[in-house]
Amino acid sequence: MRGFLLNRLSQSAVLLVIVSIIGFVILNLIPGGPLAQYGLDPGMTQEDIARLKEQLGLNRPLWIQYFDWAWRLVQGDWGHSFRDGAPVLSVISRHLFATLLLMGTSTAFAIAIGTWIGIRGATHRYSLFDYTATVGAMVALSIPTFWFGLVGIYVFSLKLGWLPAGNMYTIGDGSVLNYLHHLILPSIVLSLVHVAIWSRYMRGATLDAISHDFVKTARAKGLTERRVLMKHVVGNALLPMITLAGMQLPSILTGALVTETVFTWPGMGRLFLDSLGYSDYPVVMGLLMFSAILAIFGNLIADIVVAIVDPRIRLS
Amino acid sequence: MTERSKIKSAYTRRDALRMMAIGGAAGLIAPNLLGRPAFAQTPPATPAGRVIVGISQEPTVFNPLMAHIEVDDGVHFSLFDALFRIAPDGSIQPNLAVEVPTQANGGISEDGLNWRIRLRDDVRWHDGEPFTAEDVKFTLELITNPDFRAWRTTGHSLVRDITVVSPTEITWRMEEVFAPYLSFLTETFIVPKHILEKDADPNAAAFNQAPIGTGAFKWGQRVPGDHVELVANPGYFGDGPYVERLIFKYIPDVTVLYTQFKSGDIDLVGQTYITPDNYEEARTLPGRVVSLVPASSVESIYLNLKRPQFKDLAVREALYAAMDRKAIIEGLYYGVPSLTETFMPRQSFYYDPDLPKQEFNLERARKILDNAGWVPGPDGIRAKDGVRLSFANSTTSGNHLREQAQQFLQQTFAEIGVEMTISNLPAAVMWGEFWSQSQFDTAMVGITYLIGADPDVTNRFHTRAIAAQGGSGSNNAQYSNPEVDALLEKGSRTFDPEARREIYFRVQELVRHDLPLLPLFANTSVYGRKEGIEGFVPNTNTRTESWKAADWYWAS
Numbered sequence: 001m002r003g004f005l006l007n008r009l010s011q012s013a014v015l016l017v018i019v020s021i022i023g024f025v026i027l028n029l030i031p032g033g034p035l036a037q038y039g040l041d042p043g044m045t046q047e048d049i050a051r052l053k054e055q056l057g058l059n060r061p062l063w064i065q066y067f068d069w070a071w072r073l074v075q076g077d078w079g080h081s082f083r084d085g086a087p088v089l090s091v092i093s094r095h096l097f098a099t100l101l102l103m104g105t106s107t108a109f110a111i112a113i114g115t116w117i118g119i120r121g122a123t124h125r126y127s128l129f130d131y132t133a134t135v136g137a138m139v140a141l142s143i144p145t146f147w148f149g150l151v152g153i154y155v156f157s158l159k160l161g162w163l164p165a166g167n168m169y170t171i172g173d174g175s176v177l178n179y180l181h182h183l184i185l186p187s188i189v190l191s192l193v194h195v196a197i198w199s200r201y202m203r204g205a206t207l208d209a210i211s212h213d214f215v216k217t218a219r220a221k222g223l224t225e226r227r228v229l230m231k232h233v234v235g236n237a238l239l240p241m242i243t244l245a246g247m248q249l250p251s252i253l254t255g256a257l258v259t260e261t262v263f264t265w266p267g268m269g270r271l272f273l274d275s276l277g278y279s280d281y282p283v284v285m286g287l288l289m290f291s292a293i294l295a296i297f298g299n300l301i302a303d304i305v306v307a308i309v310d311p312r313i314r315l316s
Numbered sequence: 317m318t319e320r321s322k323i324k325s326a327y328t329r330r331d332a333l334r335m336m337a338i339g340g341a342a343g344l345i346a347p348n349l350l351g352r353p354a355f356a357q358t359p360p361a362t363p364a365g366r367v368i369v370g371i372s373q374e375p376t377v378f379n380p381l382m383a384h385i386e387v388d389d390g391v392h393f394s395l396f397d398a399l400f401r402i403a404p405d406g407s408i409q410p411n412l413a414v415e416v417p418t419q420a421n422g423g424i425s426e427d428g429l430n431w432r433i434r435l436r437d438d439v440r441w442h443d444g445e446p447f448t449a450e451d452v453k454f455t456l457e458l459i460t461n462p463d464f465r466a467w468r469t470t471g472h473s474l475v476r477d478i479t480v481v482s483p484t485e486i487t488w489r490m491e492e493v494f495a496p497y498l499s500f501l502t503e504t505f506i507v508p509k510h511i512l513e514k515d516a517d518p519n520a521a522a523f524n525q526a527p528i529g530t531g532a533f534k535w536g537q538r539v540p541g542d543h544v545e546l547v548a549n550p551g552y553f554g555d556g557p558y559v560e561r562l563i564f565k566y567i568p569d570v571t572v573l574y575t576q577f578k579s580g581d582i583d584l585v586g587q588t589y590i591t592p593d594n595y596e597e598a599r600t601l602p603g604r605v606v607s608l609v610p611a612s613s614v615e616s617i618y619l620n621l622k623r624p625q626f627k628d629l630a631v632r633e634a635l636y637a638a639m640d641r642k643a644i645i646e647g648l649y650y651g652v653p654s655l656t657e658t659f660m661p662r663q664s665f666y667y668d669p670d671l672p673k674q675e676f677n678l679e680r681a682r683k684i685l686d687n688a689g690w691v692p693g694p695d696g697i698r699a700k701d702g703v704r705l706s707f708a709n710s711t712t713s714g715n716h717l718r719e720q721a722q723q724f725l726q727q728t729f730a731e732i733g734v735e736m737t738i739s740n741l742p743a744a745v746m747w748g749e750f751w752s753q754s755q756f757d758t759a760m761v762g763i764t765y766l767i768g769a770d771p772d773v774t775n776r777f778h779t780r781a782i783a784a785q786g787g788s789g790s791n792n793a794q795y796s797n798p799e800v801d802a803l804l805e806k807g808s809r810t811f812d813p814e815a816r817r818e819i820y821f822r823v824q825e826l827v828r829h830d831l832p833l834l835p836l837f838a839n840t841s842v843y844g845r846k847e848g849i850e851g852f853v854p855n856t857n858t859r860t861e862s863w864k865a866a867d868w869y870w871a872s
Contacts, residue, residue, distance in 0.1 A: 031745045031748050031749065032745045032749075036746075037747070039748060039752055041385075042763070042766065043467075045470055046752065048383075048469055051462075052383055052465055055465050056465070083377070084525070086525065153575060154575075158578060158579055166575075166576060167565075171368060171563055263572075267541070270541055273568075277743070
């Protein structure tokens with residue numbers, strides 16, 4: 001186990017370095033840069049732009065900028081946002097809660113519903129339920145979230161007036177109920193896609209498990225269908241889901257860009273898009289490293305959990 | 317009567333405003349002329365309620381002297397004060413100063429070099445400290461501090477020998493005569509010396525995240541990615557504020573911004589306002605006041621005159637004649653913007669209404685090109701001396717209205733034997749070096765030519781301002797006309813508005829003749845607010861709808 005962990009951690013470190021170099025280079029290769037936003041300002045002269053460039057250290061050779069950034073990062077300094085001057089870690093942490101709330105709710109919702117639909121679809125294969133679920137999943141996967149969100153707002157906010165038209169809370173309110181009220185529509189819209197994904201995976205995994213010999217054995221032993229399903233089928237079908245969940249961890253924390261835009265949800269997805277739009281290099285790099293670390297750890301944790309749950313796999 | 321018909325028939329109003337700009341007595345009359353019953357309601361005795369302004373970009377820079385963009389202005393105007401304020405009619409009025417310096421009142425010396433500003437003695441910072449001339453000196457010096465990430469430094473870099481005569485009087489000398497500086501000072505917010513001098517690095521001062529000003533509103537809090545909240549300053553030296561809370565809510569998508577205006581989540585639509593395609597619906601919304609407000613930017617096909625295709629004036633004239641501007645305005649922009657022949661905003665005192673009118677006439681366009689020797693080649697595209705009349709047009713990708721206008725122009729240009737290809741780029745790429753170093757053939761762009769509403773356009777049209785030729789400025793068309801250069805130099809050294817008007821009329825005539833830009837239309841913003849918000853007056857001489865939120869109040 002220890003050997004496995006050390007091995008994986010050293011692999012991860014190399015991976016992070018590679019990710020950071022590629023990210024840094026690509027980001028800097030994009031023409032324009034953080035000062036392009038002043039391009040149309042009639043009062044900003046070329047001297048003003050050149051002065052800012054020097055003050056931000058952007059006129060140095062790229063490799064020096066990279067090593068400067070990496071060296072600071074190793075020492076725990078993630079840099080400061082070009083836009084508001086705040087430390088990158090605090091910028092990220094201030095957007096994290098919003099995303100965690102939205103993604104956590106919708107993912108939990110999606111896993112619960114998706115798993116149930118998947119199992120039922122597999123056990124009642126080719127039934128009306130199964131067909132409806134399959135078609136529904138296709139529809140949910142193919143319709144853009146943006147459109148779903150706007151239709152949701154149009155129907156439930158503008159026409160019926162039941163739910164707010166976006167935002168995380170009413171400014172000046174901020175009670176738990178107010179948050180929950182605002183959470184309903186975006187989390188449903190967001191979980192539609194996830195329900196579709198989870199139900200498809202779960203259906204496949206369940207069908208796969210059902211076809212195994214140990215299920216026939218269990219049935220031959222005279223176990224009730226319910227017990228066969230719960231103990232033997234679902235348990236085995238859930239194993240690949242753990243890996244899927246591990247892979248989803250980074251997306252839970254890095255946010256849902258489209259949903260956050262439609263519902264003006266101040267989360268990580270918006271932060272990433274805005275930072276990219278303004279070429280806020282420190283924040284974009286910070287987000288990149290953050291999600292890379294999450295992806296690596298998500299997979300690592302999933303591997304460990306699978307090894308613990310599944311006696312056939314041993315880490316070495 | 318709609319706001320639009322008012323604007324279209326506004327000639328008499330503009331004339332009236334012109335006279336007032338000279339007389340400087342516009343303060344009381346202007347709000348009535350803008351068509352709202354400013355005095356029908358009275359504001360509450362104590363600040364009450366709140367106004368949520370929805371904006372499509374996020375304000376992030378709160379030190380008003382640091383490099384920032386338009387959307388930060390609303391917060392700056394509410395938290396801070398400048399020495400002077402520019403009124404909706406373009407006249408400059410005192411704010412932290414007690415009078416506007418002129419050569420007549422001795423505030424500016426006869427030679428235009430020595431300035432003396434007298435300041436109010438009743439102004440306090442939000443923390444209770446008195447505001448003095450020391451703060452003004454500190455502000456002007458901070459802007460030119462080489463380590464400080466300052467915003468515009470034009471004008472400020474000419475200031476020498478700043479002397480604090482008394483707490484209410486300050487003088488300085490200008491390195492050279494620069495009349496536009498008065499306008500620039502209307503956008504130069506004064507910051508507190510006693511707070512900022514404590515920080516070794518002004519770029520990282522705590523002040524930048526929780527600013528302290530003299531303005532009608534105090535800093536409340538900021539929820540990053542969501543909103544900025546300001547609270548009423550009861551000790552404000554001017555009139556107001558009348559609302560308790562002023563909130564700038566960031567709504568990243570313009571469609572959603574409009575949706576939240578409909579649903580009532582926001583009270584007032586700020587930048588970038590309501591999109592033209594929603595105008596017809598918006599004006600019928602119950603409980604909402606929607607109006608058209610002329611903006612300061614002019615949309616044009618902006619040419620790179622160093623390209624061989626555009627060196628010939630005949631080509632520019634022919635292209636201009638081949639632009640069906642009315643069809644674009646009516647068909648694509650829902651009739652919201654208005655026709656213009658100049659870079660000068662219509663509401664400016666310096667706008668020349670008598671420039672030759674463009675006429676859409678393909679026959680004439682062809683004739684101009686025929687006469688100039690541009691003959692169609694085998695592929696139908698005209699050429700002369702080995703130069704094909706073919707060029708690319710670029711703008712920010714993803715702007716659907718502009719993309720449609722491009723396609724429309726592409727077709728009419730093709731009819732006169734001109735090939736226009738469309739090559740759009742993401743904003744950060746488009747407005748980076750591609751734009752500033754004149755690497756484009758032509759651009760479709762909305763440009764604000766004036767700085768702080770001053771008519772000086774040296775930065776845009778002077779030969780010295782061609783960045784691609786090592787100059788300093790944004791003359792990205794690489795336009796060069798010695799007469800324009802001379803006029804611009806004269807204009808920036810002239811203080812008298814009447815004399816300046818003559819100068820800038822001539823500049824407009826020359827630019828209209830030379831056509832470095834082919835104007836499409838003068839931009840118009842669709843403003844929207846809830847019924848019941850009183851005291852709201854647009855001011856397109858500033859870059860924000862929230863230039864004077866101190867006057868806003870809810871009708872009781």
